[in-house]
Amino acid sequence: MPVDHDLIAAATEVARTRTHGDNHSMAAAGRASDGRVVTAVNVYHFTGGPCAELVLIGAAASQGIYELDVIVAVGDRERGVVPPCGRCRQVLLDYFPRVEVIVGRGEDLRSVPIAELLPETYVWAAHQGGDTVDTEN
8 A cells, every 4th residue: 555645744734733742742643444534642641641543543433434544643843653552553453453554754654554563463353243354464
């Protein structure tokens, strides 16, 4: 899948205009299967507030979006694309086993299947009657 530069631009704009201080320092953007774009910011809290990717899942659901094709996270202060943390990788795999995640920097930007970022994983969705994912390919 080619890199969705418009999605990166959407997340970058949210990171530039909506992140303030330490409480909101990351932005995420996701493209739905129908082409709609949803954005979100993280909610930092010392108790372990949710990352921007997790807030995005809830924001998407609130808009009736239950399938995402691609997602990207961008840091504030022009940090660029930031790969998802381990918890986000697991949640993204469980909710959207076929989602592509934009990772890398500059010329190395690429869109990869979430299963590539979390190989040999436990697939919770399969035990919930959801899609299974082939983590071998």
